[in-house]
Structure formats: C-alpha cells, structure tokens
Amino acid sequence: MRGGQYPTVPHSPSISHVPSFTASITTIRRLHRHSHPTALKARCYSLALEDHYQKKATKYWDEFYKRHQNKFFKDRHYLERDWGCYFAEEDVSPKRKVVLEVGCGSGSTLFPLVAAFPNLYVHACDFSPKQLILLRDDRVNPFVADVTDDALCDHIDPSSVDVVTLIFMLSAVSPKKMPFILQNIKSVMKLNGYVLLRDYAVGDFAQVKLQNKNQMIGVDFYVRGDGTCSFYFSEDFLSTLFLKAGFNTLNMNTYCRQIHNSYRKITMNGVSVKLCKIFKVEKTLIMSGSSRRRFCLSDKRVRAPLTNFEFSELIVSEAPLDKPKS
Known part of the structure; x- marks a missing residue:
C-alpha cells in the first residue's frame, strides 16, 4: 500500500x-x-x-486423499463406546439397522462400526471418488454425492435410514449450504431415527492458528494451507441452525481437553473443543410438492421427518412449529 x-x-x-x-x-x-x-x-x-x-472443494479433497491415502484419520473406535446404544438397539429395525455416513472419507468411522455391530448396513457417501474405491464390503453401499447439491434420495429410498452420522463433516462446507444439507438428510430418515454429530467448536487451537495466519474467509470459517475449509461452531449457531431447519434442541455437550507439547514444554489449555449432538426424529411435517426435485416429495403432499435433539444434560421445551404453507 x-x-x-x-x-x-x-x-x-x-x-x-x-x-x-x-x-x-x-x-x-x-x-x-x-x-x-x-x-x-x-x-x-x-x-x-x-x-x-x-x-474447488472436490479438487482439494481429492488431492488431500491422494497425498494421505487412508493413513491421516485414525479409526474412530470411540464411537462404539460413546454411541453404541444407537447402533445396537433393536426397537427401530429388528432385522437390520440402516446407517448413512455423510462424508465417509476413507472409512475411519464406518469400518469400526461395521466390525462392532453385525446388524448394520451402511450407506456411505462422499464427493471425493478416490476414497470410495477403498470402501468394499458386503454391508457397505458407497456412492459419490455432493450433499450440498445432490438429492440423497436419488441414491437411497426416502424414509429408510435409522441413523445418520455427521462426524467432522458439516464443518467442511460453507455455512450458507448447511440448511440444505439438513433438509437433504431428513428426506431419507425414518421416524424415530437419529442424527449423530460431532464437530469442531469455537476455541479449538486449530482455529487460533488459522486466525493468526490470516486464513479467515468468513465468520468462524477458514481455509487451510491445502485448500480445504473448516468452520468452527458455537453452541448458539448450531442450535439456531437446526431450529430453523425444523429441529428442536434438547441436549448438547461440548468437550474440552488439554494438549501438552513435551518438546516445547508448554501446555495449551482449552484449545481443543468438540461439539457432540444427537438428534432424534419424532414428528412429521407436511411439505408442498414444489420441493420434489430436491427433497423427493411427491406432486401432492407427503410426510417428511421433523426431528428433536436428544442429549444427556441440557433440556429445553419444544419450540412451536409454524403451520406449513399450502
């Protein structure tokens, strides 16, 4: 200047x-x-x-997986411990539990689940086709889809999924595309189904580093050095996001931990924060046929799942629902 x-x-x-x-x-x-x-x-x-x-997200993630293959993300065996009851219970689908893993990557989430729960059948989607080649299993249906644009019910029957997992996936897309993703997911979920979410939150040390490097491209939205993006959620933002999509928040957990660098002999306090949410589908919402192209609705009127958040600590009353337009 x-x-x-x-x-x-x-x-x-x-x-x-x-x-x-x-x-x-x-x-x-x-x-x-x-x-x-x-x-x-x-x-x-x-x-x-x-x-x-x-x-350019597909290009950057393809390059990411080409560089790291399936060695970057460790298998998430902690999901069996934390959320095992949602995959093992038999009151929803006694014969076989159907799971949708959105943003499956190299399978670090789905393979531990398939190994631990023999009653699961998993639909696994990702917009990067390179990693889907690795997802070969009789109980896994891998397919390429961009959930920010492609209708999931072009690949999965409507109202057929018991559990949807969003594990560090929602943060990889622009906040303005998140509402469509939630509606897209609801179109394939059963009543009494669940959405399990775990993602980054404001205050994570990675966010601090990106901010110090002037990598911010939006409010709490950053781009990494390899071109991939990451959004950091606040509890208010995430609750409002789902509330506007027709979900009602009942519970939320935020996890913090310390990272100790023995080489530099420093301890970073409260720098890694994870948001963990569980959503339960309990109601229906009548929607007009004008949304058929994107949400698999008929030309007349059909029922689409409306969900409630279900957690272990914070509980709030159900929000009033607006009468759907004819």
Whole structure:
C-alpha cells in the first residue's frame, strides 16, 4: 500500500484478481476492522473467496486423499463406546439397522462400526471418488454425492435410514449450504431415527492458528494451507441452525481437553473443543410438492421427518412449529 491508501476491491471480484491468498485475506480483515468505506466491497471479495474454495472443494479433497491415502484419520473406535446404544438397539429395525455416513472419507468411522455391530448396513457417501474405491464390503453401499447439491434420495429410498452420522463433516462446507444439507438428510430418515454429530467448536487451537495466519474467509470459517475449509461452531449457531431447519434442541455437550507439547514444554489449555449432538426424529411435517426435485416429495403432499435433539444434560421445551404453507 502506498500513501496509506487501501487497495481498491473490484466491484465484481474474481479469484483471478487475487495476487496472494494471504494478502487478500489480510486486506479484507483490515477493511472490516477500520470500517473503511469500501468494507461492503471487501465483503463481496470475501464471499468470492469463499465461493471459490467451495467450488474447488472436490479438487482439494481429492488431492488431500491422494497425498494421505487412508493413513491421516485414525479409526474412530470411540464411537462404539460413546454411541453404541444407537447402533445396537433393536426397537427401530429388528432385522437390520440402516446407517448413512455423510462424508465417509476413507472409512475411519464406518469400518469400526461395521466390525462392532453385525446388524448394520451402511450407506456411505462422499464427493471425493478416490476414497470410495477403498470402501468394499458386503454391508457397505458407497456412492459419490455432493450433499450440498445432490438429492440423497436419488441414491437411497426416502424414509429408510435409522441413523445418520455427521462426524467432522458439516464443518467442511460453507455455512450458507448447511440448511440444505439438513433438509437433504431428513428426506431419507425414518421416524424415530437419529442424527449423530460431532464437530469442531469455537476455541479449538486449530482455529487460533488459522486466525493468526490470516486464513479467515468468513465468520468462524477458514481455509487451510491445502485448500480445504473448516468452520468452527458455537453452541448458539448450531442450535439456531437446526431450529430453523425444523429441529428442536434438547441436549448438547461440548468437550474440552488439554494438549501438552513435551518438546516445547508448554501446555495449551482449552484449545481443543468438540461439539457432540444427537438428534432424534419424532414428528412429521407436511411439505408442498414444489420441493420434489430436491427433497423427493411427491406432486401432492407427503410426510417428511421433523426431528428433536436428544442429549444427556441440557433440556429445553419444544419450540412451536409454524403451520406449513399450502
């Protein structure tokens, strides 16, 4: 910058105009911080960056899995301990429990579950086709789908899934795409089914590092050095997100832990936070046929699941439901 002047942000921003990712993010944050007259244009610039990385998400995740194969994420055996009752109970589907793993990656979630619970049949979807080749099992149905755009019921029968798992998946997409994902998931769930969610929360040490590196492209939304993105949830944001989608929050758990670096001889307090939520489908909502293309609704009127959150500690009353439009 010369003469203390802020750089001019293009009226129709394009990623091709960005000479340096770090420099562009630094500019955006500075404009917002000083309430500069071009702050609105800077916001458009920020949205353009966010759209760019979301459109290229498949490319960046393909490169990620090509580089790490199936060695980056450890098998999540703790899910059997924490959520085993939701996969083992027989009151919903006595013969076979149907699970949908959204954003399955290399199978670090589904393989431990399939090994521990012989009654499971798992639909596994991911928008990166490279890892689906590794998911070969008689009880696994892998398919390529972008849940931010593709209708899940093009691959799965409506109202056929008992349990949906969202394990560090929702944080990888833009916040503005999350409402559609929730509606997409509901279209394939049974009544009395569950959604199990675990993800990053505000305060995670990884968020602090990304913020210090000026990697922010939106509120609590960051891009890593490899081009993949990560959103960090607050309890209020997550509860509001599901409430607006027709879910009612009953319970929520936030987990914190310390990380001790023996080499540097430092302890980082409260730097790793995980949000853990369980949602139970208990009601129905009549929806109009205008949504058929995306949510598998008939030309007339059909019932789509409406869910409640169910947790072990915090309990709140059920929120009133708006009367659906005809």
